[in-house]
Structure formats: C-alpha cells, structure tokens
Amino acid sequence: MVPRLAGYRRVELKTPAQVSAMRASGLVTAAALEKVKHLLVPGARAREIDAAAEQVIRAAGAAPNFLGYDGYPASICLSLNDVVVHGIPSDQVLRSGDIVSVDCGAVLDGWHSDAAITVVVGQTDARSEVLVEVTRQALWDGIAAFAKADRVGQIGEAIEASVEAAEPSFGIAREYTGHGIGSAMHMEPDVLNFASRYHGPKVRPGMVLAIEPIVVEGRIETSVDSDGWTVRTVDGKRAAHWEHTVARTAGGIWVLTAADGGADELAARGITPAPIA
Ligand code: MF3
Ligand code: CO
DSSP states (O other): OOOOOOOOOOOOOOOHHHHHHHHHHHHHHHHHHHHHTTTOOOOOOHHHHHHHHHHHHTTTOEEEEESTTGGGSSSEHHHHEEEEEEOSSSSSBBBOEEEEEEEEEEEHHHHHHHHEEEOOOOSHHHHHHHHHHHHHHHHHHHHHHHOOOTTTTTHHHHHHHHTTTTTSOOOOOOOOEEEEHHHHHSEEEEEEEEEEEEESSSTTEEEEEEEEEEOOOSOOOOOEEETTTOOOEOOOOOOOEEEEEEEEEEEEEEEESSSTHHHHHHHHTTTOOOOOO
C-alpha cells in the first residue's frame, strides 16, 4: 500500500483467540499461493491463475479480499518483470524467464490475511535468482526482527540492512509499504521497508503485520499505468516482492501465512515460532 507516515494512530491488537482466527485465514491464503506456485509455468495465462486462486479461497469458505477493494477487479495481483506490484491478471501469458510475483489475500470470518511470492518462470538465470532470493531473505530478516523489535521501525531497518548486504546492489521501492492487518486488509501502522527517523509505534503482543519488501534491479522510482493500478519501474528494470502476515504474541511470533508458521526460515535465524492453540 501507499505509505501515509501518519505516525501514531490506533493499532488494532488481537486477543489470542483472534490471532487463531487470523491463522485460519492465513492458511487459506497460503493454500491459494501453494496452488498458484505450480501454475507459474511458460504458457500459463494470468486470468487462469487468478481463477485458480479464487477457487481455493472460496472452497475453504473464505472470500478473496482483493476483489472489489477500491474497485480492484481480481482476486490476486500478478506482476510481471518491470511491474512492481498491483498488476491486474488478464490476457498476459507467462514466458520462460519472466519474473512473476503473485500477491493474494483472503478474508475468513471477518479476518484478513495477505501474502506474496515471486518466482522465475521456466528457465531461470543467476541474475533473476539473486533478485528473487535477496527479496525473500529481506522478508525473513524483517520477520525475524519483528520477533525482537521494540518499535515497528526496526523491521524496516532489518530489511534495508539485508538488501544493502546483497551483491550486486539492488534498490528498495520506497513508495510502497507493509501494513497492519486484521479486521481490515490495510490498517495502522505502516511498515516501512527501510530505516527511518519515524520509528513507528511500540511493538505489542497481539500486533499483526503484513511485512512486504519490494526490491528492484535499477532505479527505485515507479509510475502507475492508466488502469490506476499497475505499478512499474520507470526505467523498465525488474522487481521482486515477497510478503507474509505475521503475528507478534506474548510468546514470540507466528507467521500466519506460512504453513509451518515460519519454523524453517526462522530456525536459521535462531528463532522458534510460538503458535497459539
Ligand atoms: N497486498 C496488496 C497490498 O498490500 C493489496 C493489493 S491492493 C488490491 O498492497 F486492491 F489488490 F487489493
Ligand atoms: Co500487503
């Protein structure tokens, strides 16, 4: 979403029972993305990928929360190559070597979840792999920071440090941020993907955030197409985007949109996720 830098407004804190309800929503989004992952092959059509995601979401008794959001016409965002985020799935056909991000969300019993993956379609190459992997690592470094953070701003510090440490050097698309999530998809606070003097609100148990770094090969400036949604890099270079919905609880963190709650990736960072029953 677009940052508002509003500072210190009300952040919705969830009870353990509400975090559990959000986990159920998160697992629906995870299942939809798991399905989509296998469909990202050369020749696949964006519209069909959107339909497959919607089907998984509805079969679980949930609804796609993107559909109709500010008039958005689909259940997923499908962003190819120089499209940074918010690409609308339509007649696009995937080709080998494309970098494609799929962003997806669900609402179940009134609770929202939101997650995104980026993959290289078909034949991959070292440069594309690095862009995708640097972004994925930045997400997990941000998630790991959330486990220990006193302020939401520390997540962005960790994401920026993670991207800065990468070779070759990439940029962070600063015009879009992560966000609080819960009874609505986009809530307070903004979750920046870079360090800022705006340190953000205090981290508290019951806080649930969508953490979503966006990394670009070239210049960080973007523009929006005349459809009002599709965000592109101005220099035509490519972008990658990864996202998870993550709860901070009394016991630690729990990655609601990861089937294993983040256990695998967090173990490498010395963190054990803390599920709520
Ligand atoms: N996950 C996206 C975000 O946080 C939501 C896409 S906007 C929508 O920016 F309209 F597609 F829902
Ligand atoms: Co989001």
